[in-house]
Amino acid sequence: MITVTLPTKKYDVKIEMGLGRKIGETVKEVWSKRKVIVVTDEQVGDLYLHTTINELKKADFDVITATVPVGEKSKSLKFVGEIIETMADNGFTRGDGVIALGGGVVGDLSGTVASLYMRGIAFIQIATSLTAMVDSSVGGKTAVNLGKVKNIIGSFYQPDLVIIDPIFLNSLSERNLVEGYGEVVKCSALEGGDFFDLTGKINKVDDILSNAPDLIERSVNFKANVVMKDEKESNLRRILNFGHTLGHAIELLADGKLMHGEAVAIGMVTISQCFEKTGVTPASVTSAIQTRLESVGLPTSSNLIGTDAFFDHLKNDKKNDHGTLNLVALKNIGEPIIVPTKLTEMPEFVSGLTVK
Template identity: 60%
Template structure:
């Protein structure tokens, strides 16, 4: 088993990475929590596959489980759904000594984290990451959020888990598209981390390569994110680097109304912003093409007609990085050397 330790000012926790961990959920949860009531939150894609097994293991370990399954998709990442789950927990008599366990991908993890952070002003939280997106990125670092209308991740908290479990066996039941969209975050992280990891992603030339190397891709991605988060938990400085590709990507994702997955939109965002900064001489010549090569090798999109539309810029106004009409854009001065480039929104309009 590989363990990445996340050590923060007020909290430490482990991210455990190993094939077969889905068969040891009760044991792993019991290693950090005494038996208690837990709400086990999943979605309609993951639930039919893994909910029964996870619930049975937890009950065998002495936990009283309230299973909650929400519809798959971003529509469930809402304050309405948060309120519904909190109401179910209250009716079941949950107290501050009880806990929330997320069993799913990024959407379920975000939703569960908000629920955990709000119920009685905060109760214990564990993430079991079942998608590549969650395994390499969203389950680590404590960011939780839900969407409000057409604005992505506008209502949320920083709320760290007590444990994160990553098992590549879960990826066996993902469709190729669902797997590959998570690789968008891996490619992003490799460009941020440095040349060695970037060279490694350059050797990933197919969907099967992603599956074959999933544990190492998760370990390297998580190790980098943990290092960044430990240096800047609340995104006051270097954690902003993790938004590479996301400023444009979030706008594209929302405008696509479900036709683009998160990692697909981030892939388009990375290429778009790097092409702009390469033309300005901020990013090195050839970096855009290097990113394109990695993304296209596994079938990720690199462009969208949604970029540059009036609604695209309207969404950017609501971006959390907007500071009085100036948005902190993430650029790469070199692979492994991310920088913040403040850009007025009017200037961004002329860039694209």
Template identity: 55%
Template sequence: MKMIRVDLPDHSYNVEIENGILSCTGQLVSSVWSQRKIALVSDSNVAPLYQDQVAEALEAVGFSVRNYQFPAGEASKSLAVLEDLTQQMAADGFNRDDGVIALGGGVTGDLAGFLAATYMRGISLIQIPTSLLAQVDSSVGGKTAVDLDNTKNIIGAFYQPDLVIIDPDTLQTLKTRDLVEGYGEIVKVAALSDGDLWQLVESINSPADILANAKELSIHSVQYKANVVMGDEKEGGLRQLLNFGHTIGHAVEALADGDLRHGEAVSIGMVAMTQIFEEKGLTRPGLTQTLVERLDAVDLPTTSVLLESPKVFDKIKNDKKNRDGHLNLIYVHQVGAPAIKSIPSEDIREFLDIKAINVS
């Protein structure tokens, strides 16, 4: 079992990574929590697969478990679903000494995490991510949120869990598109971090390769993110690097109106941003092509006609990362050498000059 420690000034926790670790949920949770009532929150896709198994493991060591389920999909990351879950917990008598466990993908982690952050001004939280995207990215670092209309994660909080349990075996039940989506975030981290992870990414040429290397991919990705979060918990500086691909990616994702997954949009955003900075002489020549090849290898999209829409700039200018009239754009000089360039919001259209990607 691989343990990664996230040490923060006010709250530290372990990330436990191992194949088959889901069967050890009861022991792991009892090592950090005293006996209490647990709201086990999952969506309609994941609940039939794992919710009863996890509930039984928790009850076997003395916890009292209530299973809650919501409809799968980004649309459930809403105030309405948050209110419904809150009402269910209140009706079941949850108090400040109880806890929430998020069992599922990124939507579940964000929604159940924010539920824990807001119920009675905050109760204990554990993350058990079952998608690749959640395992390598969203379950670690404490970001929780819901969406408002088409604006992603606009209502949220930094709220750290007490434990993260990652079982790569849960990826076996994912559809190929759901698996590959998370790989977009892995390539992002590899481009930022260099070293062993980039070498591993260079060997991945199919979804089957992702599954075969899932544990190592998670270990490297989580370790990098943990290091960044420990250096900058609330995105005041260093943590902004994790937004590589997100400024353009979030805009394209919003315009796609559900037709693009988050990891797919990040893939498009990384390539677009890298091409722009390569053309400006700030990124090593050929890096755009290198990224495209690594993403193409698993059939992640690397461009979109939505990049040509004038609405993409409205989304970018209204991004929640816009601070004091400036947007911090994340790019890489070369693999392992990320950088930040601050651009006045009124100049963003001229600077980005986004166009469809065309690399040979």
């Protein structure tokens, strides 16, 4: 168990094999009897919603559900409004709660709903994807998209509890498992040391599953330590955006054909190649990251990089500070730095890296 302690909030991230079969009693440890809405998507719902409802009901919770389509398009104001309307119709008050059962999309959507309903009600994350387990369920970032602008509407809203059962990973497709591993490699490159050595031993997809508890705990521990030092991303937390500035742009341009972790993998390698040219990042660092990603089949390049639409998307990036992007570079493994770069300089910065 990892405890996240912030100035106005303290919560646990529980990581345990089989915890998915004890959801009711685990939630009851932090919440009193109340109404809860379990938000999930169609895919996760088919697998785990029935069991989750039964577990919560056995613990005396009054349960309703909301199921959204699979995919990034569910992170929208449309579904925020529909879920909030369902809660209002069922008489939810500030004393009730929202439970996210799913991956990153469901967690972001549910957190946004919880932060907005009656100006904020209790929220719990049950992470079922590797991306959610190692990244999006921890730290309190909640957001939805607007049109083709990613994560533009949201807030920092911390959960009361995060539940992680690595057994959930067994039901993921290979692609869904592997894309989450992109975020693991990111954390390991930022931390360095034994963690980066561990990802260097992951040579095939099966290695992700066999090392899942350790990979998850190390990733969560790293992120939690960063978040505890900088909850609202005013300084240190910016390093967690390594690979994300370029990754988010191509993720949106791919229009569903690239998953988040795949786009971040491309973003990490691309940004490192760019900083090789400026003498910030050694070629050995880029190569080490690229090898870890490609060993499990993650993409590391895209012909979307360098297009006019690509640069246009960078303007809407949350890290755009009056025309300057705060890019994350690695001076070495375990040594991230922030490099402010003007938007007008980005075409030259990425020149020569576009895949023809």
